[in-house]
Every structure is written in structure tokens, then in C-alpha cells.
Amino acid sequence: MINYRQDLGKGYHPVSAPDFLPISQLRDLQLRKLKAIVQRAYDRVSLFRQRLQDRDLTPAGLKSLDDIVKLPFTEKSDLRDTYPFGLFASPMQEIVRLHASSGTTGKPIVVAYTQADVDVWASVMARSFAACGLHESDIIQNAYGYGLFTGGLGAHYGAEALGATVIPISGGNTQRQLMIMKDFGVTAICCTPSYFLHLLEQGQEAGIDFKKLPLRAGVFGAEPWTEGMRHRIEALSGLKAYDLYGLSEIIGPGVAMECQCQTGPHIFEDHFYPEIVNIKTGKPCPDGVEGELVLTTLSKQAMPMIRYRTHDITVLAPETCACGRTLRRFQRISRRSDDMFIIRGVNVYPSQIETALLAVEGTLPHYQIILRREHGLDEVEVQVEVTAEVFSDTVGALENLQSQLSLAIERTVGLRMQVRLVQPRTIPRSEGKAKRVIDQRKM
Numbered sequence: 001m002i003n004y005r006q007d008l009g010k011g012y013h014p015v016s017a018p019d020f021l022p023i024s025q026l027r028d029l030q031l032r033k034l035k036a037i038v039q040r041a042y043d044r045v046s047l048f049r050q051r052l053q054d055r056d057l058t059p060a061g062l063k064s065l066d067d068i069v070k071l072p073f074t075e076k077s078d079l080r081d082t083y084p085f086g087l088f089a090s091p092m093q094e095i096v097r098l099h100a101s102s103g104t105t106g107k108p109i110v111v112a113y114t115q116a117d118v119d120v121w122a123s124v125m126a127r128s129f130a131a132c133g134l135h136e137s138d139i140i141q142n143a144y145g146y147g148l149f150t151g152g153l154g155a156h157y158g159a160e161a162l163g164a165t166v167i168p169i170s171g172g173n174t175q176r177q178l179m180i181m182k183d184f185g186v187t188a189i190c191c192t193p194s195y196f197l198h199l200l201e202q203g204q205e206a207g208i209d210f211k212k213l214p215l216r217a218g219v220f221g222a223e224p225w226t227e228g229m230r231h232r233i234e235a236l237s238g239l240k241a242y243d244l245y246g247l248s249e250i251i252g253p254g255v256a257m258e259c260q261c262q263t264g265p266h267i268f269e270d271h272f273y274p275e276i277v278n279i280k281t282g283k284p285c286p287d288g289v290e291g292e293l294v295l296t297t298l299s300k301q302a303m304p305m306i307r308y309r310t311h312d313i314t315v316l317a318p319e320t321c322a323c324g325r326t327l328r329r330f331q332r333i334s335r336r337s338d339d340m341f342i343i344r345g346v347n348v349y350p351s352q353i354e355t356a357l358l359a360v361e362g363t364l365p366h367y368q369i370i371l372r373r374e375h376g377l378d379e380v381e382v383q384v385e386v387t388a389e390v391f392s393d394t395v396g397a398l399e400n401l402q403s404q405l406s407l408a409i410e411r412t413v414g415l416r417m418q419v420r421l422v423q424p425r426t427i428p429r430s431e432g433k434a435k436r437v438i439d440q441r442k443m
């Protein structure tokens with residue numbers, strides 16, 4: 001029996017109790033669950049058993065949490081190679097749900113849930129909503145896509161588990177989203193940050209002042225975004241923008257969520273064990289050192305993931321959070337190792353360009369990065385939307401802004417890039433994840 005901290009104080013929601021487990025109890029629980037999940041994967045998943053046998057390892061060799069580093073990594077390619085059901089650890093009669101991610105090429109990756117897995121998922125999503133201050137009286141507009149994508153149903157079950165009112169509107173149909181948001185008195189919205197910007201823009205055009213709506217929280221995830229983007233969203237809409245983190249391979253949304261301190265998502269560590277490893281060597285990094293986030297599912301029955309490489313680059317915060325949660329936090333994910341592109345030998349992340357652009361007055365948070373190859377040389381063009389007032393300015397003023405932006409990028413990235421200012425609404429809007437980089441070099 002777990003003894004949760006009895007006096008949560010500060011008006012925390014009861015579903016948040018596991019967030020405050022004393023550290024020693026949390027580590028004991030993690031070790032116990034880690035041993036059990038490794039045993040389960042060893043007994044039931046042939047790929048995992050084979051990899052342990054190849055290394056002369058057995059589940060019994062796992063004596064402490066630190067021993068996790070001896071275990072082999074799981075990669076996304078393992079899910080593709082065993083498509084569709086090769087990593088399942090439960091028979092089909094125990095599996096109640098399948099989800100799949102839309103792979104950019106070829107077959108999708110498939111993930112499975114038992115009833116217990118669905119219950120864990122609902123509980124971590126309920127804790128996610130509670131962490132940003134939502135409760136039973138909130139009306140949550142869930143604009144994540146419903147279907148094979150985990151976003152929609154994950155948020156839906158969590159909102160219901162919290163006891164909030166959920167509007168299962170799914171993605172798309174922006175005009176209807178706006179009407180319902182206004183007419184139903186929506187207090188919180190779930191979607192990608194880029195889709196929320198689109199809603200904001202369309203709302204402004206329809207004469208809706210977001211600051212006058214009861215909307216107070218945005219639960220934003222499913223794509224990398226920066227602190228600059230958060231400031232823009234909050235200033236334009238008046239809501240508080242929170243970072244929700246998750247991935248289908250681990251459970252879907254609800255792996256980690258920001259509290260009201262907004263200092264990076266807390267990982268629900270009683271279900272997901274985090275490590276940070278060096279991107280190149282795979283060696284563990286201490287807290288406070290940047291690397292790739294690696295996650296192990298501690299509870300998942302249908303499809304345990306042991307040391308899954310997320311390709312998300314972040315840092316585990318070494319200090320505790322003011323909210324009192326004992327769960328570790330990571331810095332918001334603004335970079336993925338597979339989003340990185342290399343130009344003239346320099347590693348560049350879209351988020352670096354986003355940060356540089358948003359620091360300059362007159363730009364809108366819509367941009368796209370075009371990579372081209374001209375006469376054998378790689379060229380980058382950054383297209384950024386500017387406000388209508390800026391765009392109607394004199395040629396001199398536009399050129400001035402252009403060189404300011406180019407300089408801001410050069411300072412951040414260390415490379416000079418061509419910047420092109422475009423009118424509002426030029427860059428395609430997405431109802432899901434925004435496409436930031438268009439690589440025309442392979443064409």
C-alpha cells in the first residue's frame with residue numbers, strides 16, 4: 001500500500017496525490033515496477049529476450065535503478081521491423097485498443113493497450129489536467145484529432161476521469177471550433193500550439209476577443225515549441241499556455257505535464273522512468289546535462305517499452321519545483337534530434353530560428369524554412385510572416401527588418417540565412433503538427 005502525502009495543501013486536486021510521493025517511496029516503487037516490467041518483456045517479447053541473451057543478461061541481474069543502463073535501447077525502427085504486433089506482450093483477448101501513428105513513409109507503427117493500460121492512461125491525463133489547475137467545473141474543448149492518433153482519445157478519457165466536461169470536437173473545422181468555444185463557455189482547450197494560433201487568427205477576423213472569453217488554459221502538445229512561442233500565445237489570447245508531453249510508443253499524451261509554475265513538464269515517474277543519454281554515445285548524462293530523453297514504461301502491460309529512444313533533446317532539471325511535486329521535470333522539448341538539419345556543416349534546429357524570429361518586433365509566429373541546393377551549395381531561406389502594418393511599410397523599413405532578422409538568426413545559429421518577409425496568411429496552416437522545414441535538396 002502506498003502512503004501518499006496526506007496533507008497536499010495548496011488546494012491540489014486529489015488525483016494529483018501520486019505527484020507528491022516522497023522520493024524514497026517513489027524510487028522503491030520504480031525499482032519494483034522496473035523489475036516486473038523487464039521480466040514481463042523478457043518472458044513475452046522475443047526480440048527483447050534475444051537482445052538480453054545476446055548480452056548475457058537476465059532480468060534477475062537488475063538490482064538497482066542504475067542497472068537500467070545495462071539494458072539495450074529500443075528504437076522506433078524496432079516497432080517498424082516487428083509490424084504490426086511483434087512487440088505485444090499480451091494475447092489479443094486481453095488487448096482492448098490499438099492505435100497507430102501515421103508514418104511519413106510506408107507502414108505506421110502500432111501500439112496496444114489492455115484495459116489496465118487504458119486506465120493508467122486516463123489517470124495520467126487526469127493528473128495532467130489537474131497539474132495546470134483544471135478541475136470538475138472546467139469545460140475542456142478537445143481539438144486533438146480522434147482516431148488512430150493517440151491525442152484525441154487520450155485527452156478525452158483523462159478529462160472524463162477528472163470529472164470535467166469534455167467537448168469531443170476533434171481537429172479541424174475552425175469556424176465551428178470558434179462558435180463552440182464562445183457559445184459553450186469553454187475554459188480550456190487541447191490542441192497543437194500552431195493550431196491554436198490559427199484559431200486565434202480566425203477568431204480575430206470574426207471579431208472574437210479571446211481575452212473576453214472564459215478560456216484560461218491551453219493544454220498544448222504534439223509538436224516542439226519554444227518559450228518565445230508561449231509568450232506570443234499568452235500575450236495574444238490571455239490564457240496560460242501549458243506544455244503537455246507524450247508519445248504513442250510510450251502511452252500517448254500524458255507522459256509529462258507542466259504544473260502552474262510553467263517550468264517544464266513533470267514526468268509521471270510512477271509510470272514512466274526517464275533517463276537522459278548522450279545523443280552520439282548513448283551514455284547516461286547526469287541531471288542538468290543536455291541529451292536525448294529515453295523512457296521506460298513501468299506499468300504498460302500490452303506493450304512494455306524498455307529504454308525507448310525518443311529523439312527529443314532536453315535536460316532533466318536538477319532542482320525541485322516550487323509546486324512541491326517530487327516528480328522530476330525536463331526543460332520543454334523544443335528540439336528533436338531528427339528535426340536537425342545540417343547546412344554548410346553546421347547543425348541547425350528549427351527552434352533556434354523560431355527563437356531568433358520571435359525576439360524581433362513586427363513578426364508573426366508563422367514561419368517556414370526552405371532548404372535548397374543551388375550550384376552544389378546548400379542555401380536556406382527563412383520565410384516569416386509580418387503584420388499587415390509592417391508589410392505596408394516603406395521598402396526601406398522592410399529591408400531594415402529583414403536584415404535585423406537575418407542578424408538575429410546569425411547570432412543564434414552562427415550562419416547567415418536569407419530572410420524573406422511574407423504577408424500575413426502566406427504560410428500554410430496546419431490542423432495538427434506544423435511543418436517547419438521544407439527540404440527541396442533531395443528533389
Ligand SMILES: [Zn+2]
Pocket residue numbers: 259260261266321322323324325
Ligand atoms: Zn511543478
